[in-house]
Amino acid sequence: MKQFIDFIPLLLFFIVYKLDPRPLDIAGHSLTIGGIYSATAVLIISSLVVYGALFVSQRKLEKSQWLTLIACLVFGSLTLAFHSETFLKWKAPVVNWLFALAFIGSHFIGDRLLIKRIMGHAISLPELIWTRLNIAWVVFFLFSGAANLFVAFTFQDYWVDFKVFGSLGMTLLFLIGQGVYLSRHLHDADSTTPKTED
Template sequence: MKQLIDFIPLLLFFIVYKTEPRTLDIAGHSIAFGGIFSATAFLIGSSLVVYGFLLARQRRLEKSQWLTLLACLLFGGMTLAFHSETFLKWKAPVVNWLFALAFLGSHFIGDRVLIERIMGHALSLPKAIWQRLNIAWIVFFLVCGAANLFVAFTFERFWVDFKVFGSLGMTLLFLLGQGLYLSRHMHDRSPTTKTED
């Protein structure tokens, strides 16, 4: 459910971006609707509403949600302030690479890698498996960032489609692969078993 809530701002961004640009007259004010800049405004506004709601309801946001919100405000705000979509194109690569950096840093800081801190309450796996999973997440975020950057500046006509559906597809494929990998290490295993791959 949380992942679906996180997806709302991106979905609204996509819908507004794909809408034919027009000017709406609302309460005597002319407002542009459709295209990259109004879509960016919707992305910022809906992110503030969604994460504000989550913060009020849960009394906290996860670090990844704070990072996503701050990146949205920074890159979205710069896109609107300078009237250049180039800033927004850098949002997905930078966020993905910051996540990769966080996962990498967890190999050197603390007693558990980041993926174990996230999933350790639900799974009991040997340390070597957690480390391999963590490395897989590092590679995934690096590849996602590079793919977003490549598409944004090489296939500019399709970068929003890729941002929404390409990134989602890559994530689903990665999670499926992770599930298959984990299933190899979970059959008839007690929490104290420390077998390695």
């Protein structure tokens, strides 16, 4: 569910981006709605609202949510300040690669792999499976970042569509694949759990 909350600002960005640019008068000020720059402003505002509401309700944000919010504010603000969408095109690749770096780093820093910290409370798996799963997330984030970068600078008419639906589709496919993989190995975890006698 949390992953889909993260997509709310992105979906709003997509809707505004697809609108034909049109002037809109608000309190005596004329604003243009539609296109990349107003969509970027909506992305920033909606991210602040969504993550602000989460912070108020939960009293905290996860590290991944902080990273996503900060990246949105930095790359979105640079896009508006310099009136160049190039900055926003780099947001998805950089965020994905930072996530990959975090998963890689957990092999060397700390006592548990990052994926085990995230999912360890819900399921029990042999250490080898946790390691493979963590590496799979590294590969996914590296590939996702590269795919976003390639589409953004090669197919410029479709990069926003890919940013929204391509990223969502890749995430869903990966999560389904992860579910299938885990279902094959859950019995391995059961066999490693010591049985207690009544």
